[in-house]
Amino acid sequence: MIIEMEKGASQKLIDGVVRKVRELGFDVQPNIGEKETVIAVLGSNTGEVDTQIFETLPGVKKVIRIMSPYKLASRDFSNKKTIVKINGVEIGGSNVVIMAGPCAVESEEQILACAKEVKKLGGQILRGGAFKPRTSPFAFQGLKLEGLKFLAKARKETGLIVVSEVVSVNDVPLVSEFVDILQIGARNMQNYSLLTAVAESKKPVLLKRGFAATIEEWLMAADYLLRGNGFNVILCERGVRTFDNSTRFTLDVGAIPVVKRLSHLPIIVDPSHAAGNFRYVPVLARAATAAGADGLIIEIHPDPQNALSDGAQSLTFSDFARLIGEIRIIAEAIGRKI
Numbered sequence: 001m002i003i004e005m006e007k008g009a010s011q012k013l014i015d016g017v018v019r020k021v022r023e024l025g026f027d028v029q030p031n032i033g034e035k036e037t038v039i040a041v042l043g044s045n046t047g048e049v050d051t052q053i054f055e056t057l058p059g060v061k062k063v064i065r066i067m068s069p070y071k072l073a074s075r076d077f078s079n080k081k082t083i084v085k086i087n088g089v090e091i092g093g094s095n096v097v098i099m100a101g102p103c104a105v106e107s108e109e110q111i112l113a114c115a116k117e118v119k120k121l122g123g124q125i126l127r128g129g130a131f132k133p134r135t136s137p138f139a140f141q142g143l144k145l146e147g148l149k150f151l152a153k154a155r156k157e158t159g160l161i162v163v164s165e166v167v168s169v170n171d172v173p174l175v176s177e178f179v180d181i182l183q184i185g186a187r188n189m190q191n192y193s194l195l196t197a198v199a200e201s202k203k204p205v206l207l208k209r210g211f212a213a214t215i216e217e218w219l220m221a222a223d224y225l226l227r228g229n230g231f232n233v234i235l236c237e238r239g240v241r242t243f244d245n246s247t248r249f250t251l252d253v254g255a256i257p258v259v260k261r262l263s264h265l266p267i268i269v270d271p272s273h274a275a276g277n278f279r280y281v282p283v284l285a286r287a288a289t290a291a292g293a294d295g296l297i298i299e300i301h302p303d304p305q306n307a308l309s310d311g312a313q314s315l316t317f318s319d320f321a322r323l324i325g326e327i328r329i330i331a332e333a334i335g336r337k338i
């Protein structure tokens, strides 16, 4: 349930409503805008409460029931597009934000080479996994703390923002110390204890779509992160599992306009994990840009053939440079920039 306050309602009136919501035993999350304030009433049984209880309070304009199962991620809670701002970079603004780097951090030289390439081509964010959620327990699991230190070094040398995945609740404080954005991988989209721990860290989050998750489930997962974490959530479409295995996953380009209609959160696209093959990555990246993605996250590697993970889908630096040139043209064609 959403309580919409009158334009310019005073803090005292807002506090009065918040108090009433709490008295009734509900969770409350106000969204204080420049002109308008809305207050979300959160709980499993808000449907049983008569809206009149709030409608009669001073300063209340109207009370709306949110019909969708996701609340804080919905446009009912905030109809203004969220822009996640990190060190001067805006995700969800007019620019298409470029994030790139290796699947996994493998060495200091490798991550520095990638970082310099991303910087040179006008990218803003460096990706690289230090903790890797691998399907096989025998596959390379990441350099962990050492990898985080290499990422921090690359950030220091280039000024890029760093995003890296956190795979367990225990590692949230450690990863938070070294990176700017915590990534929640597709395999963990519904790991609710991890989502809760990440929300508590107050760090910006990149939430990948689970590969068997509906958009509704994805937005409900985002609600876990939005509880008490401002609006620092970026959604990432990375392909879903379908009957066809010609590509690793099937990129759901349609998710971009759907998410934009249903939610205020920015949505970026990972064409690399969807494609699973470097040949298809540029086409998917171009399609995602044309469809309105707020950014791209792309795997690159100085020597893809010898990569310790996801080499088959990693772009060489020269392919990446060519792609950035193409993305720039597409972005401009739709009134955006990179």
Ligand code: PEP
Binding pocket: 103, 129, 133, 184, 185, 186, 187, 208, 238, 270, 273
């Ligand atoms: C990754 O970004 O390297 C990764 C493992 O992605 P996903 O969770 O989308 O599979």
Ligand code: MN
Binding pocket: 103, 104, 273, 299, 309, 310
């Ligand atoms: Mn990968």
